[in-house]
Amino acid sequence: MFVSLCGDYLWWHYTDALRQLFRIWINFMWFATHYFSIPLLITSLFAPWKRMTERAGAFTFEAYGEALIVNMMSRVIGFFLRLIIISVGLIVLVGLFLGIVLVIGTWLVAPALVFGLLSYGATLLF
Numbered sequence: 001m002f003v004s005l006c007g008d009y010l011w012w013h014y015t016d017a018l019r020q021l022f023r024i025w026i027n028f029m030w031f032a033t034h035y036f037s038i039p040l041l042i043t044s045l046f047a048p049w050k051r052m053t054e055r056a057g058a059f060t061f062e063a064y065g066e067a068l069i070v071n072m073m074s075r076v077i078g079f080f081l082r083l084i085i086i087s088v089g090l091i092v093l094v095g096l097f098l099g100i101v102l103v104i105g106t107w108l109v110a111p112a113l114v115f116g117l118l119s120y121g122a123t124l125l126f
Contacts, residue, residue, distance in 0.1 A: 013111060021107060025100045032096060036089030041082045049078030 033039070048071060 010111060013107075018104075018107065021100075021103065025096070025103075028096050029093060032089060032092045036085055036092065038086055038089045041086050041089075045079060045082050046075055047078055048074035049081060050074075
């Protein structure tokens with residue numbers, strides 16, 4: 001009975017549970033990607049920040065130069081802020097990847113570790 005239960009547990013541990021861990025990890029990766037809006041920020045990398053643009057009012061070189069400078073500054077600010085947010089998002093994704101490597105490694109070793117620690121504890125009793 002106990003051996004059958006251990007066999008069923010090990011089967012679950014190394015099949016269904018691993019699949020569920022990967023599914024959970026995929027959900028975390030999806031969430032981080034969409035929380036930081038990485039695909040959207042990449043496509044709009046050179047767009048003006050918060051759509052702040054200025055139009056030249058009168059037909060003078062001064063008005064056009066002023067509008068050009070404001071629009072370029074808005075694009076530069078938007079570029080750097082989007083780049084920072086994308087960088088933070090990529091750092092979070094790398095952290096999630098390293099986290100899943102650690103979790104999977106621990107998950108694969110856990111049954112052997114529990115059995116080894118129980119055996120070691122039993123030897124200390126006698």
